[in-house]
Amino acid sequence: MGKHKVIFDTDPGVDDALALYYLVRHPQVQLVGVTTVFGNAPVAVTTRNARFLLRSWGVTVPVHAGAAQSLTPDMPTEDFPVHIHGQNGLGNIDIPEQPVDEPDSAAQFMIDQIRANPGQIRILAVGRMTNLARALQMAPDIADLVGDVVIMGGAFRVPGNITPAAEANIWGDPLAADMVFGADWHVTAIPLDLTTRTLITRRELQAIAATGGAGMQLVADLSQDYISFYGQAGYDGMVIHDCCAAVFLTDPELFRLIHGQVRVLWQGIGLGLTIMNPRDRKGPDAEWADLPLQAYGADGDTDAILSRIAKICGGE
Ligand code: BDR
Ligand code: CA
Numbered sequence: 281m282g283k284h285k286v287i288f289d290t291d292p293g294v295d296d297a298l299a300l301y302y303l304v305r306h307p308q309v310q311l312v313g314v315t316t317v318f319g320n321a322p323v324a325v326t327t328r329n330a331r332f333l334l335r336s337w338g339v340t341v342p343v344h345a346g347a348a349q350s351l352t353p354d355m356p357t358e359d360f361p362v363h364i365h366g367q368n369g370l371g372n373i374d375i376p377e378q379p380v381d382e383p384d385s386a387a388q389f390m391i392d393q394i395r396a397n398p399g400q401i402r403i404l405a406v407g408r409m410t411n412l413a414r415a416l417q418m419a420p421d422i423a424d425l426v427g428d429v430v431i432m433g434g435a436f437r438v439p440g441n442i443t444p445a446a447e448a449n450i451w452g453d454p455l456a457a458d459m460v461f462g463a464d465w466h467v468t469a470i471p472l473d474l475t476t477r478t479l480i481t482r483r484e485l486q487a488i489a490a491t492g493g494a495g496m497q498l499v500a501d502l503s504q505d506y507i508s509f510y511g512q513a514g515y516d517g518m519v520i521h522d523c524c525a526a527v528f529l530t531d532p533e534l535f536r537l538i539h540g541q542v543r544v545l546w547q548g549i550g551l552g553l554t555i556m557n558p559r560d561r562k563g564p565d566a567e568w569a570d571l572p573l574q575a576y577g578a579d580g581d582t583d584a585i586l587s588r589i590a591k592i593c594g595g596e
Contacts, residue, residue, distance in 0.1 A: 291319030291407030321369035346386025446552025
């Protein structure tokens with residue numbers, strides 16, 4: 281089998297950094313490019329962070345800045361989770377470069393790559409779905425041409441992490457997420473249902489860094505405050521949301537999926553709520569009529585998922 285041709289759409293972001301390291305280390309992944317979006321920090325910062333990480337690891341791939349704000353009306357634009365990801369989006373480690381505003385080219389990059397590689401590009405989106413939704417708006421034909429879309433996002437049978445209803449990536453642009461789930465392409469969501477059960481303890485992270493070299497040590501260093509935040513929230517380690525989705529991309533057999541049609545609420549008290557109409561459900565379905573079947577990872581072999589990460593990121 282050829283390598284997975286991946287565009288990584290991201291808002292680095294501490295768990296984004298681990299996911300990116302997993303992708304650049306994985307022998308079966310060809311990272312075609314990185315696109316950035318606002319979310320864990322403003323887009324100028326997430327773009328700077330993506331470039332900083334790749335340069336630190338000696339990896340050369342195109343980086344394209346993307347959306348600075350949500351497609352959903354009346355969403356806050358200046359509300360960043362600095363208490364989780366740090367003031368600089370990467371756990372307050374020293375970063376020599378300053379953020380600079382760059383042209384918004386992420387959606388066009390996705391379109392160009394999908395058209396140039398019909399059926400081959402796999403999008404892994406681990407931030408807000410804004411770039412993807414804009415690419416769909418600009419070029420609806422890409423739905424037929426993309427390989428598939430994997431996202432980290434949603435909370436289907438568990439509470440959200442930003443409101444009782446909503447997971448952060450979906451909450452940040454629920455209208456975009458509703459467009460992405462409603463398009464006629466294959467979307468698999470790896471939601472909080474599973475990601476909050478995939479944890480790496482501080483000790484395990486250090487063990488991976490001890491064998492993974494300087495690149496992985498950088499990831500471990502920038503993760504320390506994030507682990508402390510999750511510790512205070514009652515978790516025994518680093519919740520590896522985005523890297524869990526990256527493992528789905530390479531090792532889907534480790535995951536149990538539920539299939540159905542997905543809507544996202546983008547107004548009111550349930551803003552950002554992800555609701556699936558399971559494909560075996562009987563009953564009225566006017567709200568779901570004509571929507572494509574998508575999937576979410578309801579469960580998985582969490583030990584095996586963590587072992588894959590340790591093997592890829594901790595390998596010599
Ligand atoms: C998601 O929100 C972001 O803060 C993380 O990077 C992850 O993508 C988890 O809800
Ligand atoms: Ca993220």
